[in-house]
Amino acid sequence: MKLSILILAIMFTSMSSFSQDQVVEEQNELAEKEHVETSQASQNFAQRWWNASRNKVTRIYDEGKNDFYLTLYAYHDRFTYTPEKLKELNEGAYGFGFGRSILNEKGNSEMLFAMTHLDSHSDLQVNVGYAWVKNFNFIGNSKLGVGYAAGLVSRSDFANRIPIPFVLPMGTIDLGNGTVNLILIPKLNDGINNGNVLFIFAKFSWDRKKEVTF
Template identity: 40%
Template sequence: MPRKFLSSCLAALTTFLLLSTAYAQETTTEPASTNSTTGSVGWWQQTKDRLGNIADNGAEEVYLSGYAYHGRNTYTPERIRELNEKAWGIGGGRTFRNADGNDESLYFFGIRDSHFKPQLMAGYAYEWVFNVPKTPLEVSAGYTAMLVSRQDYFGGFPFPLPLPLAGIGTKKAKLMVSYVPRLSGNKGNGDVLLIFARFQVQ
């Protein structure tokens, strides 16, 4: 793969992650200084520090994927029989539980997509975490902002995709779901619910 292509992907992913973490920061912290000469620099540095904190202090994790449920109301039975719902895949990442008790993650994930082709994903996730009273369980809900590479979109060139995210389990092991809405009006396309698991390994 050409070096220029890899450099472009890395630059796009970095910019996308910085914007995503900046949004999370604005929704969970006090407003930054409004000094017009230092505000943008401070925001940029704080966002880089936030990503660095996840990378340096987050718990190492393994992601395992196993099932992609295609919406029965948006796909015909004939189309579903042609598609792959065993979305086997594996990935890795790091998750940091921040001072607000919420989870921030950086990850890379590869799965077998609906057309039996590789789908690669890399991005950032933010989840608000809620403890289930009198149990060791917790539930989480939030979003992920990622770059996705698929053979049926843009010839495999990575494109940005924000998606909702939810989970249930413990801090160290969770069953996760992410919902992919219908991305086009083509009759053969519909919505998908991706089910996967996340495990801490340290």
């Protein structure tokens, strides 16, 4: 009798252990499957994003108008900067650049740009990137736009001129072949003498297949 009970106990323990091992194995397989599916979903999203971005850049470059940029001014908020600091800063953001732009199927503007100009310390700054602007009819053929600019910037006072990414709000006043563009560099903390700068530049566009008109 005792031997039978011992055998039954051993069998029950073995079955319980096997059942637990099976449950753990199934949980591990499920977790691995979910991990694989998540990785595949992430890869698919990244691939779709890359393909869409590449197609967008290719379309703007192939079909867009030529753009010439004339950088004009960098206004520093008088409520953010002290009078002493303003005397040290350069607001004449003189420079130039080139790019291409297109009106997409929704009537919004997209552009690729590269420009160089004097920064607030009178050193050269380089910007390259992409901009998207939603247009609204204003007066006659003129339009107002609001959107964003994103890209890379290289400055003497940031990371030893190593390009760093940026995403900034952007506004436009479109007068036809000429556009006034405004990019806001906002203030990100409660300190003084930083941020709240309005960068202003003009854009002149022409069809590559037609005579240049400004």
